[in-house]
Amino acid sequence: MSTPQPKTRVALVYGGRSSEHAVSCATAAGVMSAIDTDRFDVVPIGIARDGRWVLGGADLTALALAPGHTPEVTGEGDLRLPLATDNRTVVDVRGAQGATALGDVDVVFPLLHGPFGEDGTLQGMLELADIPYVGCGVLASATMMDKHAMKGVFASHGLPIGPFVTITDRQWCTDPQAAIDAACALTFPLFVKPARAGSSVGITRVHSREELPAAVEAARAHDPKVVVEQGIVGREIECGVLQGRGHDAPRTSLLGEIVVDSEHGFYDFDAKYLDEKDVVLSCPAELPQGDADRIRTMAAEAFEAAGCEGLARVDFFYTPEGDVVVNEINTMPGFTPHSMYPQMWLASGMTYRDLITELIDLALTRRVGLR
Missing domain, CATH: 3.30.470.20 (ATP-grasp fold, B domain)
Incomplete structure (x- = not known):
């Protein structure tokens, strides 16, 4: 009788500190509902908005995104992946029962959107830890x-x-009128976006110069660097x-x-x-x-x-x-x-x-x- 092959242990990391936290939770619910459990043993790990890493659960309904319900990573704990090439053990270093080893991780599936997850930061940490992970590497993720x-x-x-201009934090704080002038050299309508966000968060469509300052401020609520794109x-x-x-x-x-x-x-x-x-x-x-x-x-x-x-x-x-x-x-x-x-x-x-x-x-x- 053949010995069954051990399952591949996959850490699903979701949530995160960006404005796309809820979307990431919904993504995790989708992946956990469909992943091949005959081949993979799932370790769900949520990152709270304050940066804490907590061991997730199996309640997929709580992670789903729906009208009237915004999923959120909550709970106690402080998980850390070790920065060592000979150890891929995920350990709960601040759980209620003290340090608890969760087991070796074969691969990490980052389901994070936006800054502090999709932008090369998590990928860099996993590279240091010598842990394989799904998706793009540090440079591609960041750029x-x-x-x-x-x-x-x-x-x-x-x-x-398409035509665009970038408004940096320094430009906006020192000479906002020059930044507005540069944007107005494009053809309206314009789309004002946070430079490093996704899921259409913080984006405003504007039709006149008068609408630009408020649109830039709305984008800056998510990222001090703003991109203004000419509508196509x-x-x-x-x-x-x-x-x-x-x-x-x-x-x-x-x-x-x-x-x-x-x-x-x-x-x-x-x-x-x-x-x-x-x-x-x-x-x-x-x-x-x-x-x-x-x-x-x-x-x-x-x-x-x-x-x-x-x-x-x-x-x-x-x-x-x-x-x-x-x-x-x-x-x-x-x-x-x-x-x-x-x-x-x-x-x-x-x-x-x-x-x-x-x-x-x-x-x-x-x-x-x-x-």
Whole structure:
């Protein structure tokens, strides 16, 4: 009789200190509900808004995001992953019963969105700890989290981007009128965004100079660095990218399209996560085959230009003239079962469960450190 193979122990890390805390909790609920428990032993670890790491539970309802309910990581404890290459043990160093070892961790699946999780900070810690993890490394995570740096990378690789200006904290505090003047050199409407946030948090659409100061302040509530982008008339097209196995080229999904009810104006937080009835996620998007192939090729080029690993979702504008503009790339895209990234892969023939398994397997075969 053969001895059963031990399960791979996966630490799911969610929550976090960013404004996307609740979205991350919802992502964790989705992954825990679908992960292959025959192959994987899950260790859920939540990060509270104050930075405490706590051992999570199995109550998926509490983690779900719904109208009237915003999930939150709470509880006692202070978990830390050790910074040692010969020990991957997660230990509760401040639990009610004293220090408690939770067991060895084979791989970490960071389900964090935004700063202090998706931006290379957690990835750097895991690199120091010599622990494999799902998704992009330190550099790609950091540069693609910052919309200013991201656009610079894409432009340097010849990828088309839209007009924009960046307003730094120093610029806004020392000469706000000059910053407003620079933004007004763009063509309205404008989209004012935190440079290092996602899920459409803190974004305002503005139509006049008079609206800009309040919009900048709204973005600065989430990030002192602000990006002002010129609005582009076009369809919002997305493409999921998955790292190839070994030295294979990145894989791209069928394209998806977001159609938002006019009541929302644009794809804001409520449209993404709360008012799903007002949003149509269409996949595959109806495009001429040649243009669809061009966008998928461009998505793979953006993935490689950024140095991404594991997964990413590349967002485009497709204009009535047939031009394609890269809007942004997300190194930890929305990953609930109903999010666009898993839906695009489902339409491409890969189930949510299989997608989770593939990402973990890719992480386990990738070495940590320089690569």
